[in-house]
Amino acid sequence: SAKYRFNSSHGNPKQSTGSMGGSSGAHAPSGRKGREIMKRANHRVWPLMLAAMLISLSQLAAQSPSRYTIQPGSRLWMAGSSNIRDWTAEASELDGFVEIALPATEANPEDLNLSGDAIDNLPRVELSIPVAGLKSGHKIMDKKIAAALKAKSQPVIHYELLKANVVGQWPGDSSLFDLWTLGKLKVAGMERLIETLVAVQFLADGQLLITGTLGLKMSDFGVEAPKALVGLLVTDDDIEIHFSLGMVVEPGLESLLRRAWVLTALN
Numbered sequence: 001s002a003k004y005r006f007n008s009s010h011g012n013p014k015q016s017t018g019s020m021g022g023s024s025g026a027h028a029p030s031g032r033k034g035r036e037i038m039k040r041a042n043h044r045v046w047p048l049m050l051a052a053m054l055i056s057l058s059q060l061a062a063q064s065p066s067r068y069t070i071q072p073g074s075r076l077w078m079a080g081s082s083n084i085r086d087w088t089a090e091a092s093e094l095d096g097f098v099e100i101a102l103p104a105t106e107a108n109p110e111d112l113n114l115s116g117d118a119i120d121n122l123p124r125v126e127l128s129i130p131v132a133g134l135k136s137g138h139k140i141m142d143k144k145i146a147a148a149l150k151a152k153s154q155p156v157i158h159y160e161l162l163k164a165n166v167v168g169q170w171p172g173d174s175s176l177f178d179l180w181t182l183g184k185l186k187v188a189g190m191e192r193l194i195e196t197l198v199a200v201q202f203l204a205d206g207q208l209l210i211t212g213t214l215g216l217k218m219s220d221f222g223v224e225a226p227k228a229l230v231g232l233l234v235t236d237d238d239i240e241i242h243f244s245l246g247m248v249v250e251p252g253l254e255s256l257l258r259r260a261w262v263l264t265a266l267n
Contacts, residue, residue: 068098068247074157076129080239087235089136089145096127096159098208098247111125123162125183127245144226148218167197175202187221206249214241 077090100123132152135140149157161183168178168255178199185194198212216236225235 009074027052036248066100067250068100069250070094071246074245074247076241076243076245078134078233078241079238082233084233084256087136087141089134089142091129093130093133094127094245096245097125098210099124109200119164122164123161125159127159129157131155141226146221148188148226150188152194158186162193176200188223190221192220208247208249210243210245210247212243214243215239216241
């Protein structure tokens with residue numbers, strides 16, 4: 001049966017009969033010498049192929065959104081009071097992203113058209129908080145919170161941004177500004193539209209910091225205020241959610257290919 005060998009000098013498959021004899025008199029390199037030739041050819045071909053891919057992806061990458069993901073050290077916690085003492089419960093797990101329809105090298109307040117009240121290029125923002133990850137430091141209270149939030153049937157609290165308007169910008173610092181936001185919050189299986197003020201700051205090295213405080217009533221989501229100590233401790237209906245989310249932009253495909261090209265070229 002016919003076999004094919006890659007001819008690196010022409011870049012096309014070359015048919016061979018599988019026999020070293022024949023009237024042509026040409027002999028393909030074999031053994032160690034052949035492998036060394038192919039290895040040198042691959043070192044020449046792969047960088048060229050990767051460079052070609054980078055060129056073809058450059059236009060596509062220019063249209064790709066910048067996606068920021070939550071980094072370790074980010075915090076979100078709820079705080080409330082009761083007839084006995086104040087309490088807090090902090091999220092030990094967070095999952096979310098901010099996606100701006102601009103390349104990472106251009107993602108800054110000016111590109112979001114913040115000179116007016118409304119943001120023209122509205123970022124896509126989503127945040128998920130596993131209910132089981134809310135920890136107060138007291139096991140009994142943790143169980144009460146999980147039960148009140150219906151953790152078994154509704155294991156995740158979810159938020160999605162719907163609208164945002166600029167309401168303030170720090171003098172002399174175009175990277176820090178305040179936003180009024182409207183979003184959809186789902187708690188214990190019930191969705192509500194919520195408004196909140198957030199501070200957003202673009203930092204160096206593709207980092208983003210989002211901070212704010214949100215006031216809620218548990219009853220708005222059909223959640224009964226947790227009780228403990230055989231009903232002696234009764235929590236208030238009002239709670240506050242505080243958040244400080246550090247985010248960093250993910251490397252795009254073009255960036256990953258560029259790194260691969262550099263590593264290949266060095267080898």
